[in-house]
Amino acid sequence: MVVVKKKKISGTTIGELRQQEKKAAEKKELPVEIYDVKEFGEEKKPSPKHRPVGMWVLVLLLLLAVGVYYYQSDLFAEKQGVVAKVDGQPIHQSAIDGQKEFLLRQLPEGSRALYGSFLTDEMILQALIEEKILMGEAMRLGISTSDEEVSAFIEENIDDAGITLEEYKKSLEDKGASFDDIRILVKKQMTINKLLQEEVYNKIAIDDAALQEQYAKELRAAHILVADNEAAQQILDDLDAGKSFADAAKQYSLDTVSAAKGGDLGMFQEGQMVKEFEDALKLLGVDEVSLPVQTQFGVHIIQRLPLLPFEEIKDQLRSELLAPLQAQMGKEYVDQLKNKSKIVMLKQIESTIGEAKDECIEGYGLSPETIILYITTEDWCAPCKQMAEIARRQSIPLYIAEDGTDTSQVIEDCFSLRPGFPQFVCAGSGKVSEGSLTEQSVLKFAEECKNSS
DSSP, X not given: OOOEEEEEOOOXXXXXXXXXXXXXXXXXXXXXXXXXXXXXXXHTOOOGGGOOTTHHHHHHHHHHHXXXXXXXXXXXXXXXXXXXEETTEEEEHHHHHHHHHHHHHTSOHHHHHHHHXXXXXXXXXXXXXXXXXXXXXXXXXXXXXXXXXXXXXXXXXXXXXXXXXHHHHHHHHHTTOOHHHHXXXXXXXXXXXXHHHHHTGGGOOOOHHHHHHHHTTEEEEEEEEESSHHHHHHHHHHHHTTOOHHHHHHHHOSOHHHHTTTTEEEEEETTSSOHHHHHHHHTOOTTEEESOEEETTEEEEEEEOOOOOGGGGHXXXXXXXXXXXXXXXXXXXXXXXXXXXXXXXXXXXXXXXXXXXXXXXXXXXXXXXXXXXXXXXSTTXXXXXXXXXXXXXXXXXXXXXXXXXXXXXXXXXXXXXXSOBOEEXXXXXXXXXXXXXXXXXXXXXXXXXXXXO
């Protein structure tokens, strides 16, 4: 049980960062989402004075690694092995391999293995498909980015980093990149951002009522982090003796980020802190201080601070609401464009979409062992016809779902596939294999489906 000490402590500074909260919020997976590079640069970049040479390009490339948009294959001179086609435009395996190698070179050697496990061929291929579709849509709508805009963007980031252009170019060379490559990447990303801004983000409206509702969910606190209860009790004694919370935080807290600000963690939303911390905080009145609270980070003494005025943080609240809406609506927009595109998968890529409910597939007369082949009969998908012929020759439970016909209704009702053809689906497990398969691979997929059902 958390006990609350009813003592008023005055004075604290204003802060916005909490090192421990960031660690608690870290996830083991890197989601593929759409980000706005300009927004990232303005809202989340570290202080320019403390950013080392080359850090901007590292930050940008890490953004790309978690789902913005990658280099197109034209940055790699050698083109080998077409793995997919988007509206007739090829994507080469050499582009995937080259991008993966390039992105990993930007990381410190000790981090390459970790991020390399996330940078799968599937992730990079999907990013390339989306980039081609979005750039094609931007061209159709007459949206472009001038060389002057690219130069201004890069110069602004170089200035923010506190380095010269020559130092920046040297840092790129050290990472195996060229300045021209970066200009191509930035030009494409800025064009995609313009497209998303015009077609998606500008259509999102947030009124004051929504901002007030968000404001009501905000919390603000300061804390002092120590190693054990004995150290915490000594601090409480100092507070009882008249020492200010801010001074105690600066002197004792192991959280050096917030300690420099008198322990202030700034404003944050419910659910952002670890449970023990937040539960204790909610029991406090404004300016009250808790007894020691144990969390995975150590022992905390927590002070609840008054919220900043609504008008002062209105823009921050708007950004908090906009970010998830932009991600959601951006994804929906990309999915709509993908559904209208002619995507042919030529490389076998396996994934899992989740187990379908038995009653759903049974409603279509299918057993869990059934292999569903999802194809289009349009002439532009030659592999679809080849896979249908191969599958029909095998002694396997087979159901062919042709896009645009009644046979494809099972796909819409029971599964959630990415756009693209052909795709093999295990009805029971939800395992998916996209692209062209050999006869042996089809039989192996069917056997694995049978064993998993």
